[in-house]
Amino acid sequence: MPRLWSWGVKMLRREKKMFAIFTLIYTILIFLNSFFIHTTLQTGAGQTALIYIGIFFGTSLLLSYFYAWLIISRNKRIFATLKCIGWTNGNVKSLVTGNILYTTFLGFIIVIEILFHYAAIMAYLGSPTPILIDLLPVFASFGVFLLVQLIAIFLGNRRVLKLRPMLALKRVEA
Amino acid sequence: MPVDKNVMIEATDVNKEYRRAGAIIRALIDINVSIKAGEFIMIQGPTGCGKSTFLNVLSGLDLPDSGKIIFDGENIARAKEDRLSKIRRQKVGMVFQDFNLIKTLTAVENTESMLWPTVLSNKEIENRAIAALRDVNMLERKDHFPVEMSGGEKQRIAIARAIVGKPRVVFADEPTGNLDPESEKQIMELLKQINRDYETTILVVSHRDNVTKYADRVIKMANGRIV
Numbered sequence: 001m002p003r004l005w006s007w008g009v010k011m012l013r014r015e016k017k018m019f020a021i022f023t024l025i026y027t028i029l030i031f032l033n034s035f036f037i038h039t040t041l042q043t044g045a046g047q048t049a050l051i052y053i054g055i056f057f058g059t060s061l062l063l064s065y066f067y068a069w070l071i072i073s074r075n076k077r078i079f080a081t082l083k084c085i086g087w088t089n090g091n092v093k094s095l096v097t098g099n100i101l102y103t104t105f106l107g108f109i110i111v112i113e114i115l116f117h118y119a120a121i122m123a124y125l126g127s128p129t130p131i132l133i134d135l136l137p138v139f140a141s142f143g144v145f146l147l148v149q150l151i152a153i154f155l156g157n158r159r160v161l162k163l164r165p166m167l168a169l170k171r172v173e174a
Numbered sequence: 175m176p177v178d179k180n181v182m183i184e185a186t187d188v189n190k191e192y193r194r195a196g197a198i199i200r201a202l203i204d205i206n207v208s209i210k211a212g213e214f215i216m217i218q219g220p221t222g223c224g225k226s227t228f229l230n231v232l233s234g235l236d237l238p239d240s241g242k243i244i245f246d247g248e249n250i251a252r253a254k255e256d257r258l259s260k261i262r263r264q265k266v267g268m269v270f271q272d273f274n275l276i277k278t279l280t281a282v283e284n285t286e287s288m289l290w291p292t293v294l295s296n297k298e299i300e301n302r303a304i305a306a307l308r309d310v311n312m313l314e315r316k317d318h319f320p321v322e323m324s325g326g327e328k329q330r331i332a333i334a335r336a337i338v339g340k341p342r343v344v345f346a347d348e349p350t351g352n353l354d355p356e357s358e359k360q361i362m363e364l365l366k367q368i369n370r371d372y373e374t375t376i377l378v379v380s381h382r383d384n385v386t387k388y389a390d391r392v393i394k395m396a397n398g399r400i401v
Contacts, residue, residue, distance in 0.1 A: 003290055014278040081274040082287065084235060085335065086263025088256050091291040165235050169226065169270060169347055 004091055008098030018074070019103070022067055026107030027114075029060045030141050034111065037137035061148045064100070068156025071099055076167060083165035093157045100156075104149050108142045181244070182343060182375045183209040183232055188241035188251075190227055190398075201227040202238065203398040211342070212373040214366065216386050219395035225379045226347060228395065232377065233266055233345045234258040246342055263291065267336030267374075269346035273328040275320040275335075282307060282316040285334045292339075306334040309371075310364060326357030330364065337368055343375040344368065350385065362388045 012019050033056045040049040072079070079092050115133055122130035190202040201224045209215055209232075217225045230236035231243060234250045235258075243251045246265055250258060262268070275284045285303040294302070307313045310330040320328055329349060336344050346365065350358035366388045369376045378389070386392050394401050 003296070007287075007290055011276070011278045077274065078276050081270070081276075083259065084262065084268045084270075084274075085288050086259055086261075086266070086339070087291055088259040090256075166230055169230070169235075 004094040005098030005101075008095040009102045011095075012099045012102065018070070022103050023106050023110070025063060026060075026103055026145070027110045029056055029063070030107050030111045030138070030145055031114070031133075032056055033060070033141040033144070034133045034138040037140055038133040041134070041137065057144060057148065060145060061151065064148050064152030065155055067103070068096065068100060068152045069159070071096055072156055072159045072163075076163060079160065079163055080165050080167035083163065084169075089161050092160050092163075093153075096157060096160060097153050100149055100153055101146075104142075104145055108138075108145070111138055180210050181208055182211040182213070182246060183207075184242075184244040185232065186242045186244075188231060188238045188243060190224075190231060190236070190238050200398050202231065205241070205400060207393065207400060209375060209377070211375055212369070214369045214376045214388060214390045215378070216389035216392045217377065217379045217395065218381065218383075218386065218392055221381070223395045224398040225395050227398075229345055229347055229377065229379050233268065233343075234261055263288070263339060265342045267333075267339065267341040267344040269329070269332050269336050269344060269349045271348040271351040273320070273325070273332045273352075275328055275331055277320050280317050280319055281312060281323075281331045281334075284320070284331055285338050288335050288338050302338050303334070306338040307331075309337065309368070310334045324357070325353050326360060329353065329357070329361050333361070333364060333368070337372070337374070340372070341374060343377065346376070346378045348379055348381070350380065350382065358382075358385070 033053065036049050036052045036056065040053065043049075079095075082092055082095075083089075112135075115131075115135075115138065118132050119130045122132075185205050185207045188202055188205040189200070192199045192201055205228065217228060219225045227236065231238045231251075232245075234245065234253065238251050241251060242249055245261065248261070250261060253261070276287065279287065282300070282303050285306050286299050289299045289302060292299075304313065304316070307316050310333050312327065312330045312334060315323065315327060315331075320331070323331070333344075333349075336346075344365070349365070350361050353361060362385050365376055365378065368374050378385070
């Protein structure tokens with residue numbers, strides 16, 4: 001399975017445009033979620049902050065499912081071909097899972113990077129509050145995002161099961 | 175009933191129907207055929223005669239409605255999907271008309287992709303892929319992507335992918351359908367060479383008459399029956 005995950009990641013990274021767009025979206029979502037959780041912890045659970053957190057988690061669930069759907073739809077023929085040459089449903093699912101989890105993990109790492117750099121710059125400039133978001137809300141956001149991804153992967157992977165290998169034999173229209 | 179070890183595939187009373195726009199189409203009707211290990215078979219017939227369906231059920235991509243298909247001693251007509259996948263990985267190579275290479279992978283990676291789900295080490299997978307590319311005379315293009323290759327070269331890579339798992343049978347569905355006459359000749363000669371060198375059973379679906387000379391036997395089909 002680790003081999004299939006790593007090849008899934010490699011294939012995804014070569015699809016530069018989609019990979020870059022979704023990494024950016026995930027980074028923004030994790031960042032904003034973390035920011036609102038941080039604000040809620042600092043100032044008490046205000047209704048507005050809770051509404052924003054709910055909106056961002058709902059959005060992330062929809063986007064994650066859309067991402068899984070997009071990966072499977074764009075690669076239908078590839079997955080059908082892989083099934084034809086002997087890949088099981090589980091093997092194809094591993095490839096999809098690797099793609100999605102990698103994008104999420106990368107979004108998380110970018111957020112951490114941004115926050116560290118922000119803190120370093122602010123400390124250098126002598127700001128009294130160099131920390132924009134504590135690490136705890138970032139890790140909490142990442143944890144919930146992972147959960148959301150697993151739901152999206154579960155829903156998306158049901159489409160993999162329905163994919164018939166014979167699709168690979170259909171002629172490509174010129 | 176004793177099993178003839180020389181028989182690679184035996185289809186008995188195989189029937190297959192499709193429902194399309196409310197109408198029932200009988201794609202295969204009482205098919206009985208025996209294919210020996212190491213044979214080079216050509217399946218021919220007009221469009222819609224059932225030759226691709228025939229290839230699909232023999233390779234385990236599709237299941238027949240009735241009848242038996244003994245593939246290398248095992249009845250695959252009622253096998254579960256994961257078992258069929260395993261059989262295809264261990265014993266079957268597939269070649270498609272549209273090549274079906276993954277555009278984000280190089281030639282050697284496309285060839286290797288067949289073996290990624292196996293327990294073989296990465297080094298062993300790479301060695302096998304290199305050997306398969308050498309067999310199809312494409313080793314010098316191993317780091318090229320499909321977009322950088324001609325149709326004939328892509329089909330050679332697809333054949334390398336089909337043989338990298340050392341299959342007992344290679345199924346090819348119109349493998350020269352998208353190729354010019356010169357590439358068609360090269361691909362057919364390559365399949366013949368694989369058949370000769372490795373004693374691999376080859377089944378080719380083709381509507382072109384000029385390729386029958388490569389086959390040991392031609393199975394002609396019309397209206398879902400062998401004629």
